[in-house]
Amino acid sequence: MESSPVAASAGRFLLVACRGGAEAELVRRQEAVLPQIRKAAWRRGVVTFRLDPPGQPPFDPPADFFPDLVFGRACIHSLGQVTGHDDAARVAAAIAVAGTGPWQAVHVWPRDPACAAPLEEIRDRLVAAVGLASASGLAAPGDQVLDCVIDSPERWWVGWHRAATPPSRWPGGIYPGTLAPTAVSRAWLKLDEAVATFELRLERGQRAVELGAAPGGASQRLLEAGLDVVGIDPALVDPVVAAHPRFTQWRKRARDVKLREFRGFDWLVCDMNIDPVSTMESLGRIATAPGVRLMGIIATLKLPEWSRAAALPEWLDAFRAWGFRPQARQLSTGGREVCVVARPSKP
Numbered sequence: 001m002e003s004s005p006v007a008a009s010a011g012r013f014l015l016v017a018c019r020g021g022a023e024a025e026l027v028r029r030q031e032a033v034l035p036q037i038r039k040a041a042w043r044r045g046v047v048t049f050r051l052d053p054p055g056q057p058p059f060d061p062p063a064d065f066f067p068d069l070v071f072g073r074a075c076i077h078s079l080g081q082v083t084g085h086d087d088a089a090r091v092a093a094a095i096a097v098a099g100t101g102p103w104q105a106v107h108v109w110p111r112d113p114a115c116a117a118p119l120e121e122i123r124d125r126l127v128a129a130v131g132l133a134s135a136s137g138l139a140a141p142g143d144q145v146l147d148c149v150i151d152s153p154e155r156w157w158v159g160w161h162r163a164a165t166p167p168s169r170w171p172g173g174i175y176p177g178t179l180a181p182t183a184v185s186r187a188w189l190k191l192d193e194a195v196a197t198f199e200l201r202l203e204r205g206q207r208a209v210e211l212g213a214a215p216g217g218a219s220q221r222l223l224e225a226g227l228d229v230v231g232i233d234p235a236l237v238d239p240v241v242a243a244h245p246r247f248t249q250w251r252k253r254a255r256d257v258k259l260r261e262f263r264g265f266d267w268l269v270c271d272m273n274i275d276p277v278s279t280m281e282s283l284g285r286i287a288t289a290p291g292v293r294l295m296g297i298i299a300t301l302k303l304p305e306w307s308r309a310a311a312l313p314e315w316l317d318a319f320r321a322w323g324f325r326p327q328a329r330q331l332s333t334g335g336r337e338v339c340v341v342a343r344p345s346k347p
């Protein structure tokens with residue numbers, strides 16, 4: 001059980017950040033995996049949940065609950081909101097609410113990524129106010145993190161969480177990595193975030209096949225990790241990737257590749273811009289094919305509308321039926337989609 005580093009009575013609300021537009025799907029997911037709490041309020045990019053709804057016994061969520069929320073990027077125990085006539089006054093108000101700790105890290109992040117507040121400056125002030133020597137924005141596992149969520153430049157929410165999973169060590173759950181200047185597409189960064197989020201061990205000499213590989217950013221990231229890669233896509237892959245000695249393209253649709261050709265791959269990566277039901281069909285066909293022994297699947301399921309995520313439990317069950325343990329997350333560098341990483345149930 002988590003306990004608040006400040007008043008035991010404080011923080012009976014959870015504040016969960018998500019991509020703008022995903023709020024309803026976040027609540028749907030919460031109702032399925034954490035029905036003990038109840039939605040209290042929402043604004044674009046943030047939903048708050050009451051931890052002890054009327055008529056229900058007080059509930060302390062387990063420390064590791066938030067990965068199951070899929071659409072929840074960051075999850076903090078709320079301590080209250082602060083206002084003030086300038087940043088110095090708001091920092092003083094935040095410290096009055098949160099106390100000086102002990103805090104091991106300070107995360108300052110905006111509800112709306114377009115917010116113009118000086119995040120670094122606010123963080124430096126808070127770091128100094130709680131007497132932290134290190135100014136690193138990233139938390140270490142186990143750190144007690146003071147969160148300051150910038151709702152608007154004039155109004156902040158203060159809260160806390162315990163760092164555990166990789167995204168919980170990043171302010172607001174936003175991946176801190178940046179797109180490599182040589183990357184041929186943003187999918188490079190998406191795969192980079194998936195690797196960091198799910199702590200995937202991609203190793204030199206492993207073989208990956210990617211469905212929907214063009215123009216090639218994700219394949220490029222796999223090649224950089226030392227893998228041999230086959231990219232399947234009717235569209236052309238960028239010449240930089242196509243020329244790589246460990247890359248081969250099969251210029252076809254996924255369903256036109258014979259099942260026996262998928263033997264010998266360790267990783268099945270998939271990022272096709274097609275309906276998620278068709279993506280699931282392709283994945284199932286390959287994952288269950290005779291002679292195919294995968295170490296893992298890294299799949300993007302596109303959501304033509306957010307509401308299509310209602311089928312997520314069904315899709316995750318399908319992965320289980322194929323003999324895999326799936327985990328899902330709406331990556332911070334991805335669009336309206338869910339990343340599913342699945343490892344074999346029996347190693």
Ligand SMILES: C[S@@+](CC[C@H](N)C(=O)[O-])C[C@H]1O[C@@H](n2cnc3c(N)ncnc32)[C@H](O)[C@@H]1O
Pocket residue numbers: 184185186187188211212213214215216217218219232233234235252253254255271272273274
């Ligand atoms: C979002 S892009 C993939 C980006 C890519 N992963 C990268 O790293 O740059 C989607 C790709 O899926 C491909 N695609 C769509 N349907 C496909 C199918 N049935 N089989 C293989 N590729 C398909 C499209 O041609 C397109 O290049």
